[in-house]
Amino acid sequence: MQFRVAILGCGTVGGGVARILLDQQVALHERAGREVELVRIVDLFPKQSAERHGIPRALYAGKGDELSPEQADAEVLGVLEDPDIDLVVETIGGSGPSILGTTRGVLEQGKHLVTANKALLAKHGEELHAAAREHGKGLGFEAAVCAAIPIIRSLEDGLTGEEILSISGIFNGTSNYILSKMDTEGQSFGDALRDAQAKGYAEADPTLDINGGDAGHKLTIVLRLAFGLEVAFEDVPRQGIDTVTAGEVAFAEEMQGVIKLICHAQREGDFVYAAVRPMIVKRTNLLSKIDGATNAVRVIGRYAGENMMIGQGAGSLETGSAIVSDIVFLARYGDHPRPAPPKSELRLRPLGDLKLPYHIVFETADVPGITGIVATAIGHQDINIDSVSHNRHENDNAEFAIATMPCTRAQVDAAVLDIQNNHPGSLLGEPRVLPILI
Amino acid sequence: MQFRVAILGCGTVGGGVARILLDQQVALHERAGREVELVRIVDLFPKQSAERHGIPRALYAGKGDELSPEQADAEVLGVLEDPDIDLVVETIGGSGPSILGTTRGVLEQGKHLVTANKALLAKHGEELHAAAREHGKGLGFEAAVCAAIPIIRSLEDGLTGEEILSISGIFNGTSNYILSKMDTEGQSFGDALRDAQAKGYAEADPTLDINGGDAGHKLTIVLRLAFGLEVAFEDVPRQGIDTVTAGEVAFAEEMQGVIKLICHAQREGDFVYAAVRPMIVKRTNLLSKIDGATNAVRVIGRYAGENMMIGQGAGSLETGSAIVSDIVFLARYGDHPRPAPPKSELRLRPLGDLKLPYHIVFETADVPGITGIVATAIGHQDINIDSVSHNRHENDNAEFAIATMPCTRAQVDAAVLDIQNNHPGSLLGEPRVLPILI
Numbered sequence: 001m002q003f004r005v006a007i008l009g010c011g012t013v014g015g016g017v018a019r020i021l022l023d024q025q026v027a028l029h030e031r032a033g034r035e036v037e038l039v040r041i042v043d044l045f046p047k048q049s050a051e052r053h054g055i056p057r058a059l060y061a062g063k064g065d066e067l068s069p070e071q072a073d074a075e076v077l078g079v080l081e082d083p084d085i086d087l088v089v090e091t092i093g094g095s096g097p098s099i100l101g102t103t104r105g106v107l108e109q110g111k112h113l114v115t116a117n118k119a120l121l122a123k124h125g126e127e128l129h130a131a132a133r134e135h136g137k138g139l140g141f142e143a144a145v146c147a148a149i150p151i152i153r154s155l156e157d158g159l160t161g162e163e164i165l166s167i168s169g170i171f172n173g174t175s176n177y178i179l180s181k182m183d184t185e186g187q188s189f190g191d192a193l194r195d196a197q198a199k200g201y202a203e204a205d206p207t208l209d210i211n212g213g214d215a216g217h218k219l220t221i222v223l224r225l226a227f228g229l230e231v232a233f234e235d236v237p238r239q240g241i242d243t244v245t246a247g248e249v250a251f252a253e254e255m256q257g258v259i260k261l262i263c264h265a266q267r268e269g270d271f272v273y274a275a276v277r278p279m280i281v282k283r284t285n286l287l288s289k290i291d292g293a294t295n296a297v298r299v300i301g302r303y304a305g306e307n308m309m310i311g312q313g314a315g316s317l318e319t320g321s322a323i324v325s326d327i328v329f330l331a332r333y334g335d336h337p338r339p340a341p342p343k344s345e346l347r348l349r350p351l352g353d354l355k356l357p358y359h360i361v362f363e364t365a366d367v368p369g370i371t372g373i374v375a376t377a378i379g380h381q382d383i384n385i386d387s388v389s390h391n392r393h394e395n396d397n398a399e400f401a402i403a404t405m406p407c408t409r410a411q412v413d414a415a416v417l418d419i420q421n422n423h424p425g426s427l428l429g430e431p432r433v434l435p436i437l438i
Numbered sequence: 439m440q441f442r443v444a445i446l447g448c449g450t451v452g453g454g455v456a457r458i459l460l461d462q463q464v465a466l467h468e469r470a471g472r473e474v475e476l477v478r479i480v481d482l483f484p485k486q487s488a489e490r491h492g493i494p495r496a497l498y499a500g501k502g503d504e505l506s507p508e509q510a511d512a513e514v515l516g517v518l519e520d521p522d523i524d525l526v527v528e529t530i531g532g533s534g535p536s537i538l539g540t541t542r543g544v545l546e547q548g549k550h551l552v553t554a555n556k557a558l559l560a561k562h563g564e565e566l567h568a569a570a571r572e573h574g575k576g577l578g579f580e581a582a583v584c585a586a587i588p589i590i591r592s593l594e595d596g597l598t599g600e601e602i603l604s605i606s607g608i609f610n611g612t613s614n615y616i617l618s619k620m621d622t623e624g625q626s627f628g629d630a631l632r633d634a635q636a637k638g639y640a641e642a643d644p645t646l647d648i649n650g651g652d653a654g655h656k657l658t659i660v661l662r663l664a665f666g667l668e669v670a671f672e673d674v675p676r677q678g679i680d681t682v683t684a685g686e687v688a689f690a691e692e693m694q695g696v697i698k699l700i701c702h703a704q705r706e707g708d709f710v711y712a713a714v715r716p717m718i719v720k721r722t723n724l725l726s727k728i729d730g731a732t733n734a735v736r737v738i739g740r741y742a743g744e745n746m747m748i749g750q751g752a753g754s755l756e757t758g759s760a761i762v763s764d765i766v767f768l769a770r771y772g773d774h775p776r777p778a779p780p781k782s783e784l785r786l787r788p789l790g791d792l793k794l795p796y797h798i799v800f801e802t803a804d805v806p807g808i809t810g811i812v813a814t815a816i817g818h819q820d821i822n823i824d825s826v827s828h829n830r831h832e833n834d835n836a837e838f839a840i841a842t843m844p845c846t847r848a849q850v851d852a853a854v855l856d857i858q859n860n861h862p863g864s865l866l867g868e869p870r871v872l873p874i875l876i
Contacts, residue, residue: 161758161765312742321600
């Protein structure tokens with residue numbers, strides 16, 4: 001029995017999917033146990049799409065002519081209502097009412113849905129999963145987190161014997177590329193960002209990449225999958241890399257560490273502590289060695305211990321490959337959907353409430369006694385100090401870093417406030433505080 | 439509907455499975471969508487097994503009393519013939535007719551089979567897979583390769599959009615532990631082996647670990663899965679680590695490399711070139727950073743590029759976790775088996791037939807002109823030289839290493855023969871030849 005696939009939106013990612021479906025017809029037939037046929041593509045600009053990805057024009061709705069938005073809407077509706085189409089790939093993007101309506105419509109019309117749309121899943125995943133279950137259809141989203149790394153399949157079907165204790169990862173290649181440049185070449189954030197844009201790793205508008213938004217979308221999806229947590233995207237604490245300075249990078253290096261934008265979720269008792277934020281990763285941790293636009297995920301399980309997966313987090317064919325694996329899975333098993341998972345009793349807490357080691361860079365007036373004042377204030381908050389860096393002197397200022405033993409973020413903030421209140425003028429600006437990933 | 443599981447053989451691995459099934463009853467019920475119940479264990483020594491793993495004696499066949507081999511056979515037969523048992527975990531071990539008969543019997547009786555038995559699957563996998571298909575049942579073996587790493591699920595269901603170009607990995611933790619010790623502490627092979635035995639990483643009889651047999655079993659399984667290749671275990675070329683010397687380790691270091699026991703399979707045209715053997719892995723390759731008893735797999739795909747998975751390759755709960763993930767998968771999807779894959783048209787060739795860079799350590803008489811003789815002979819075989827190491831002088835002998843550009847093993851052997859024939863006495867012993875992993 002044929003398995004008929006339509007693609008909505010045939011840009012970078014949709015084009016990669018089409019390319020693989022066309023190139024691998026025989027192999028996919030064998031793997032899926034049935035013929036997997038790409039039957040229709042809806043895209044506003046078929047000519048460009050067809051030329052860029054080498055796809056026959058005849059596969060495009062509207063005979064390959066350019067579509068007006070109204071025509072495209074009608075063609076999408078045609079796909080949704082076509083009883084011969086089994087699965088729809090959504091690679092349009094966006095997370096507003098229109099794309100939510102389209103993707104819900106796919107499921108409501110009794111078709112499987114595969115999407116790489118992390119923003120949509122972060123904001124409306126609960127609703128889409130519920131619609132998929134209600135209509136007995138599958139929802140594939142391997143491509144939404146760490147594109148080519150099979151982390152979704154591993155969480156859904158590979159690590160099901162596990163009690164997952166924590167997940168940490170580098171989920172945003174653009175910011176990792178920028179931080180790698182700052183680390184290896186001593187570039188400032190601004191220079192590294194311009195370099196990433198010139199090389200095509202960062203969009204003209206890189207906001208979501210550098211402010212932690214994109215990584216936050218992915219962490220929201222992972223929280224649902226690994227811990228059964230349904231949380232609003234807005235409730236996942238996140239901080240981007242745009243505030244990281246070359247000075248912090250240098251201090252991190254002094255303590256054998258490197259700064260990475262880390263998504264971290266850790267289960268302790270009835271809570272899952274989570275955040276997206278720049279953290280210091282020690283050189284002994286393999287995550288510190290993930291450079292450039294590569295993605296990585298570390299899963300720590302109660303039984304399996306540490307598992308690490310590393311691969312490409314973006315790209316036309318890389319993301320396309322992940323989507324095609326979902327298509328094969330749904331061709332095999334899509335008509336045997338799983339029961340709804342019970343509501344998790346775990347609750348989300350910000351990562352700052354968890355005791356972690358911290359790295360704090362203080363900029364101070366270069367006067368005798370300042371190290372003692374800072375160290376004493378930290379001790380007053382019951383925080384043990386792990387190490388104090390060399391002082392870096394510049395003009396009349398000094399910069400030094402203190403690495404603490406595990407404590408909460410509130411303890412760190414109280415120590416800083418203590419110094420500011422009792423020794424006014426001793427600190428120049430807010431200290432820069434980064435958790436250290438264990 | 440309940441999903442009833444029996445375990446045959448409850449030692450290190452079987453005990454880990456039982457422990458997780460008992461500890462995670464609620465979670466597994468939720469994940470599988472049905473109750474997963476451990477109903478019976480057959481083991482010769484229930485008392486020791488129950489105490490070691492904290493399992494109720496009542497779960498053991500024979501009311502928990504010690505069983506004679508005949509009684510155990512009868513109990514195993516009882517499990518096979520019990521229509522209420524859905525899945526049997528085989529953690530007895532061995533690859534002879536008895537265990538083959540038992541595992542075939544499980545499938546013939548219409549039950550799913552899950553096993554960690556790599557020797558059995560390497561030697562009789564084709565037969566067992568055929569039996570599973572014939573009887574419409576599932577065969578789970580996630581634990582057989584790199585225990586806790588979900589590599590089998592990833593190959594079966596996660597990377598199905600890929601055309602796999604190569605798979606390389608560190609599949610044997612014992613030999614990796616020994617090589618790591620030789621590298622970081624300069625130990626000899628013998629000392630490192632004794633250290634591994636003292637720490638429990640190597641068995642009293644470590645033959646299969648150090649001669650490449652265990653890794654060969656795993657590579658045979660991976661060849662089937664990744665390339666559809668049905669090959670006899672004996673036909674997979676393999677060489678162990680027992681011949682690796684401290685001198686080779688030092689030369690590898692000089693070229694920024696480290697020696698690892700590598701399983702490698704690479705597709706080129708209609709052939710898959712494969713072998714298990716010590717290889718030099720450059721420090722720029724993440725596989726070089728996998729130390730101790732950890733396992734790792736690198737999969738290079740046409741679309742996804744490089745994927746790497748790292749985790750624990752042995753241990754009671756680590757292996758148990760992998761087996762439990764198979765149980766959950768089969769509880770979900772076991773009754774919807776896949777069609778038989780078509781016979782692959784790819785053929786196996788020894789890795790030596792593929793052009794690879796080589797590292798050759800020559801021990802020679804310490805006389806002028808010897809480097810020229812060796813380098814000339816290599817050039818005569820059309821092999822380009824990448825680098826020549828420093829000479830190490832000892833008494834009247836010298837040792838040096840040459841790294842070549844890619845060539846076949848036959849070219850290397852011809853160069854060595856040329857030197858031996860035309861400059862008799864110049865080489866002291868056979869040169870030590872290792873491929874360099876790219």
